[in-house]
Amino acid sequence: MTATVTDRELLDPAILRVIDVDLHNAIPDWSQVAPYAPAGLRHRMTRQGGPPMARHGFKQVAPPYGDAPRPMGAHGQPGNPAADPAWVKEQYLDARGVDLAILTGAITSLGVQPNADMAATVARAVNDWTLDRWVRPYSCFKGSILVGQQDPAQAVAEIDRLGADPGMVQVLMGSASETPLGRRQYHPIYEACVRHGLPLALHLGGEGAGMSPPSTAVGHPTTHFEWYGSLPQVYMAHIMSLVTEGVFEKYPTLKVILYEGGIFWVPQTMWRFDKNWKAQRSETPWVKQLPSKYILQHFRYATYPLEASTKEQLAQVLEMIDAEHTLLFSSNYPHWELGDPLAMIADLPEQLRRRVLVENALDLYGERLLR
């Protein structure tokens, strides 16, 4: 069955086969994005291959992109598989039976870039470029409103500027952060998400760069291997902060999706948190129910990369985290160094497949996905 998608009528969810909630479209050339920045800042976008961005020293060693399809690039070399929307649609979405993909770009350290005005400028320009180049011409792509959280006022302004756009389905921030994300200065961002009915997406990758503290609780890791293996711990810290600071009491409809962090740590996080809350909750009287209840209700997880396990172990953890309602398919395209994203979910129990591939995304993003 082929999905027919038009911009004019709501898509029929019954025809959807796969929704990919994490496709990393690339910016092949910042001169494409520069025209969307104010005239005085355009040269800062294009000089030295891109705008100044907070960086760290971790880079994976595997051949890039794994077995993702590759276009022909310059000089007969394989090119960037996420640079051209028409090519990505044909070679990945159509070839693999993916009907809709949510674009998450390639910038994970925006919120720890020391220059908040530069970060906000990059966010606005990238968002407008994404809409023009990827989202408006192709109904199979949906956009994320990229913001940097270091200046919440500018983040809120950007959410309000684009929050009604039917091409945008979520607010996207890097999980790399100066402070845990439950802190009060960030609450206006969540209020803006709720105001526009947009979920919040966090993507790891900028940890240890720019203004962020060392990326683990005990300092900087040595290798990319160690860094990437440790990164789910940052999600744990954000979960604990968002729950203890009462964000979900204040914004009961807010949902948060955590990309690329796996799921096997979630049970321990819920259970340790519940046990501590029972004894220590007098300190946080605004946290009215068991932390695990907030976690199950408000957090969502993406499949790439699932932890290595047996099929039976996976089924057990899926039950612990109520994956029927909390797990969404993500491809992480084109970063397939750790394997093919559909092969990675081969062990999903049959009764969960449609929940993970389609329905949980529809529940999270709602009608925006079908417009």
Added chain:
Amino acid sequence: MPVAIHVGSEGTGVANPPTGVGYPTTYLEFHTDHAQTMMAHCVSLLSEGTFEEFPTLKFAFIEGGVTWAPYVMGRLDRLYPALKAEVPYLTKLPSEYLLSNCYFSTQPIEEPDNHQHLLQLLAMMHAEKTVVFASDYPHWDFDNPLMAFNFFPADLKRRIFVENALDLYGSRLLTPNA
């Protein structure tokens, strides 16, 4: 002699902020965050080849919780086949080092409503070889050994309460002090 590390002073003195994204606000958040310290050290020990260099070293993680070990094993094992060129000194899957060299003390044992869930995660980390009992007496969150493990199978309880500690500490535990 084994090495044991104990949580508690995260974020003090010259220590880094106690999470990878800075300082928690409350004690509830701070104390719940503690497990991340253990995970970060565990990932570091496995990634740096510590147990390749010292194959008989036994390392005990005290008061950091228990059931995060399956995440460390599963994530690092997921990365290893593709990324092992960066850690060429490892000769086994990261999870194999964890299972052979790392020990985890029970307190504060995680307490899900569904006891089977705890037993399932304990099975994934081979608790019959890797988990040792700790009470944390006399602190506020100490686990009462008469209550906290009632639903554990008897053979697993024996391993956790006695035999794994004997494996970890060896004959020193049985030798008269003076």
